[in-house]
Amino acid sequence: MQEADIIVVGVGAMGSSALYHLSKSGANIIGLERFKPGHDRGSSHGECRMIRKAYFEHPNYIPLLNRAYELWDDLNSQVPQPLFHRTGLIIYGPPESPLIEGIDQAASEHDLPIEKINAAGGQDRFPHLRVPAGMTGRYEADGGYLEVENTIRAYAELAEENGVTLINNCELLDWKTIKDKVQLETSQGTFQAKKMIVAGGAWNAGILKLPKIPFKVHRVMQFWFASNSDYTAQNGFPSFAFYLPEGFYYGFPGLNNVIKVAQHAPGAFMEDPDQLNPMPLPEEVAAIKKAVKTLLPDLPSTPVRHSACMYTMTPDQHFLIDHHPETDNIIIAGGFSGHGFKFSPVIGEILSELSLTGQTRHSIDFLRWRWS
Structure with a gap:
């Protein structure tokens, strides 16, 4: 049996960051990954994700974003090539939409530098983006995109360099608490630790064995389209998003002669995350x-x-970031899909603090367990 102070189950966006932050503690840390860091079987893949500060989803996220930005810059300083690209971000929507009103409220409350751009001005500034009638824009110069798989691999590698043990291709089969420890049965043997962080993404519900746990898994498609140098960040093309009547669509500057565009919307509900259908449905292709x-x-x-x-x-x-409702030996990290990746550096810091001390410096009460 292998023993550790803390075991992290799932070395994706949040788990890899947690391993990195824990690696600076001097504690004995093990990371267990079902596949290997940067795989394409879960939620954190597809080359890039968006980052922004004017957060219409909830104002309490913005202090976490401020810290995340600091930690992204810190990570950029430790890797050969940047992982955070400040390309600027333009978001369009109807003036009365929750999107635009939420951005304006966040910018006002937190003194964020947001530029208001009307449809005509946006069309002149970014001529390759067609602005639908009746839309207004908000431009965030500090927004941009993040490299997904490369970030996860970077955090995992930095953690290993600092002494963390990472075990790939290791499936968690079962766990139980024994006095003040957690014992894990895996495809690669038995492990025991004082604390376990569960950051298993789509597999969280099955891992945690909580009948009322509120995670639901949905299948979502990402698409790439042929492009040219006009659509690159070097030529001023930004990250972008549009709040259309038929859905919220977003995309990024082109890389290697392709441009990524996708719809932010949960697709079909999935009972089993091991049965992900990789092929798009005809209606998904028609919509994009x-x-x-x-x-x-x-x-x-x-x-x-x-x-x-x-x-x-x-x-x-x-x-959801909190201790397991039945034991303080387990910390849950989940429900991040759709807007979580940008937070991964600060989430890792939070998980590290919770597992080492039982508390965190960050205000996360609005993210704790809130279901009966």
Whole structure:
């Protein structure tokens, strides 16, 4: 049996960050990963994710974002190539929409530098993005995109360099508490630790064995389209998002002659995360082709590549970060899909603090267990 002070189950976005922060503590830390860091079987893959500060979802996220930005810059300083790219972010929506009103409220309450751009001004500034009638824009110069798989691998590698033991291809089969410890049965043997952090993404519900745990897993598609140098960050093309009547669509500057565009919406509910269908449905292709024709009319609207991932969400779409309701030996981290990746550096810091001391410096009461 292998023993540790803290075991992290799941070395994805949050788990890899937690391992990195824990690696600075001097404690004996083990990370168990079902596949290997940066895999394409879960929620954190597809090359890039968006980052922004003017957070319409809830104002309490913004202090966490401020810290996340500091930690992204710290990570950038430790890797050969940057993982956080400040390309600027333009978001369009109807003036009365929750999106625009939420951005304005967040910017006002937290003194964030947001530029208001009308449709005509946005069309002149970013001519390759077609602005639908009746839309207004909000531009955030400090927004941009993050490299997903490379971030996870970087955090995992930095953690290992600091002495963390990482075990790949290790499936958690069962666990139980024994006095003041957690014992784990895995495909690679038995482990025991004082604390266990569960950051298993789509597999969290099965791992935690809580009948009322509120995680639901949804299948979501990502698409890529052929592009050219006009759509690169080097030529001023930004990260972008549009609040359309038919859905919320977003995309990024082109890389390697393709541009990524996707819809932010939970797809079909999945009973079993091991049964992810990688192929897009005809209606999913039709919806993304229509959006590209509307928003990026100079691009071919037939995708050249696609990828399926899983959204793991709570009923209110806010994260869950808390101790297991039945034991303080286990810390739960989940429900991040759709808007969590940008927070991964600070979530890792929070999980590290909770597992080492039982508390965190960060205000996360709105993210704790809130279901009867």
